[in-house]
Every structure is written in structure tokens, then in C-alpha cells.
């Protein structure tokens with residue numbers, strides 16, 4: 001099991017205080033080709049996101065602090081009302097990440113952060129054995145937001161090889177081989193691409209029809 005410590009959080013949306021647990025330790029083995037970690041002692045990802053039992057707000061610990069004076073709080077309140085939260089409802093990891101991504105778009109998080117949340121939703125979806133459609137939908141959205149992040153120049157030059165590799169691999173998994181190849185090919189044009197990343201790219205490329 002991952003290691004936890006107890007923590008009380010105050011919801012930035014409804015001001016409800018509740019007890020939760022922060023992850024303070026976990027073990028990762030290898031990573032899959034879309035960077036999904038293989039955790040050696042259980043998946044800690046769901047516990048990085050905290051769900052307000054009163055209103056259904058979902059966020060990282062830092063979000064609970066950062067959103068407290070947020071200018072888009074009214075929009076966020078109406079979003080949460082539209083999701084018809086039932087007090088005390090339990091959410092699995094994939095659903096937590098999908099909701100956190102949706103909330104992120106409402107409060108104006110950077111596209112790169114939203115993309116990362118949708119990517120982690122696909123990992124949880126797989127680990128939790130959800131139907132493939134759920135994973136594919138989140139994967140499509142991850143690609144969309146990674147592309148928006150690229151268009152808005154949110155990534156540093158050092159991050160570009162990994163971002164193009166990831167978009168390529170996500171598109172390959174979605175069956176969009178043309179877009180996968182375009183992104184895999186970018187690794188030959190960029191500077192400072194780690195050799196292991198090109199090896200991973202070549203392996204995934206060889207799986208394409």
C-alpha cells in the first residue's frame with residue numbers, strides 16, 4: 001500500500017471542512033509505453049485528488065488553496081450543480097481525473113495541465129478495468145489538450161520531445177497512424193532528444209500497420 005498521512009481540507013467552493021489523506025510514499029517499477037506507471041504496491045493516483053463530500057469539487061491539495069479566491073468560482077459552482085452531486089458519493093480514480101480535468105477547463109488551468117489530467121484518467125481507467133470507450137474518450141481529450149498546449153507554446157523546448165512522443169503514442173493507440181507518425185517524426189527534427197525516447201519511439205512505430 002502507498003503511505004498516507006491524515007489531513008483536513010477546506011473546500012474552496014462550499015467552505016465545507018473534511019478529513020482526507022495525503023499520499024507521502026509509493027513505489028514505481030517500470031512504465032508502459034504511454035508512461036503509465038506500474039506501481040509495485042498499489043495505485044496512489046486516485047488519492048492525489050481530493051473530493052469534497054459536500055459539493056463534489058475535485059482537486060489536488062494545492063487546488064484547495066489556489067482556488068479559494070478564484071475569479072471563476074461562480075462558474076465552477078454552476079458546473080458542480082449541473083453534475084448533480086449526491087452528498088458522500090464515492091468516485092473512482094478515473095472519474096476523479098476526468099472531473100478534475102473538466103474543472104480545470106472551467107477555472108482556466110493551462111491546456112498542458114488539463115492534458116495531463118486526462119492522460120492520468122486513461123491510466124486509472126485501465127488499472128480500474130473500465131470499459132475501453134471511457135479510456136479512449138479521455139485519450140482523445142488528452143491529445144486535444146496537448147495540441148492546444150503546443151499551439152499556446154506552454155511547453156518548454158526541453159519538454160517538446162516527450163510531448164510529441166506522447167501525442168504520437170496516444171494517436172497510435174487511437175488508430176490515427178497518420179497523426180502518430182507526424183508526431184513521432186518530430187523527434188528527428190528536435191534538438192536534445194534522449195536516446196531512450198527514440199528507442200521507445202522506434203519500438204512503438206514498428207507496431208503500426
Ligand SMILES: [Zn+2]
Nearest residue numbers: 011014052055
Ligand atoms: Zn465543497
